[in-house]
Amino acid sequence: MEPIELDPGEYRGTYKLVGGRLCLDFVNTISWPGTEQEHDWLTPPENARRWFAAAGLPFPRSKDTDLQALYESRRMLTSVLAPLAHTGRPKNAAVADLSKAVAKAYEGRVIDPATLAWIWLPPHSATEALNPILLDAAELVTAGNHDRLRFCPSCHWLFDDQTRNGHRRWCDMADCGSRDKARRYYHRSKS
Template identity: 35%
Template sequence: MTVSWTPHRFSGGVLALDAANTVVLRGDPERSFDRFEQAVELPRFAAAATGFRADELGGRRVEVEDAEAILPTVISIREATDRLFRHAASDGSVATADLPDFLRACADGLAGREEHVGMPEKPFGDPSTPLALEAALAVSALSLLSSDNLRRLRICPNCNWLFLDRSRNASRLWCDMAVCGNRQKARRHYHRRKEEVSHV
C-alpha cells in the first residue's frame, strides 16, 4: 500500500523521530504495521522530508540512491533511535546499554560519506548538494543526544509516537494537536455523554 507522506507523518519534530514513527501503533502487535515495509517508500519519504524538514536540514535535499540496498541500514538506525529515545522519554535518562547499538547504527549510516556537518547555518553540511537518507537520519539521531533535546522528548499518549516538545513551557501533550489531540477530545466527550445518558 502506497503511503501518503502528509505533514502529520512529520510530527516528531526532527527527521530521526519521524522515521522512528514509521512503525505505526508500535507496541501493539495485533495492529502495528511498518510504513517502510516496502523499500519503494524510502525515496518518497526522503522527498517529503526534504520539504517538511527543510529547517532542520538547512535546505539540503535528501535522496535515496538504492532503496533496497540501504533499507537494512535505515531500519537499524530507526529501531536503535526508537529504543534509545523511547527509554529516555519514559525514564528521563539515556540507558547506556542501548548506546552501542545506536552508535553503530549511526556509524553505518555515515560510513563512506565525506561530509562536514554542524557548521553554523549548515547543520547538515553543504545545502547545494544532496544528502543520502541514511546519513541524514544518522546526523538527526545523534543531534538528539543534546541535553535540551533529551528533556523535551515526549511520547504521544494517543498514538505512541515520539516527538520533541518545543513549546515555550514544555507542556505539549500530543504529537499533533489537530490529529491526536482532537481524537482524544472526541473520545473524552463520547465517554462523558455516555455516562450522562446512563445516569438519566
C-alpha cells in the first residue's frame, strides 16, 4: 500500500488507505486517536481534497471548504464503528445520528437513464461529498460482517479483515506490524 501525498505538517508519518472500506478509511484520517500523538490528516483543507481524490470520490470545487462538517461526520462514524470493531455495540443515539445522516445521503443519488445504475450527483459542499461514505457505513453496520471488523492494536485504526483466514492483526504489516514485532522482540530480549 502506497502512502497518499497528504501534507503531514509537523507530524512525522504517512497516511495510507488500509481500512478496506471507504467509511473505515475516512475514520482513519486521525492517526493515533486520543493520544498525545494524535494527528488529523484532513487539515489543511487541501488534504481533504487529496484524500477524497485518492479514495475515488468527488469533492466540491469551492475554495471555502467546511471542514467542520467532515470532522462532525467522522466523529459520528467513529462513535458507531469503533465499538463494533471492539466487539461492542454502539450507543442508540449514535446509531440514530447515523440513520438520519444516511437518510439525507440517499438524496445525493439518482438513477442514470443511460446505464440504469445509481450515480452520485456532483457535491456542492463537504457534507454532500460524504454521501458515499455514509452509505458505505450504513452497509457495514446493517449487512457487514462485524466479526471481520477490527482495530489495529498499535495505532487504533479500524479495518475490515478481508484475508482468507480472517486473522489479519494490524492495519498495515509494513508499519504497525513491524513496529509491534520489534517492540515485542525488544521486551523479550530484555527479560
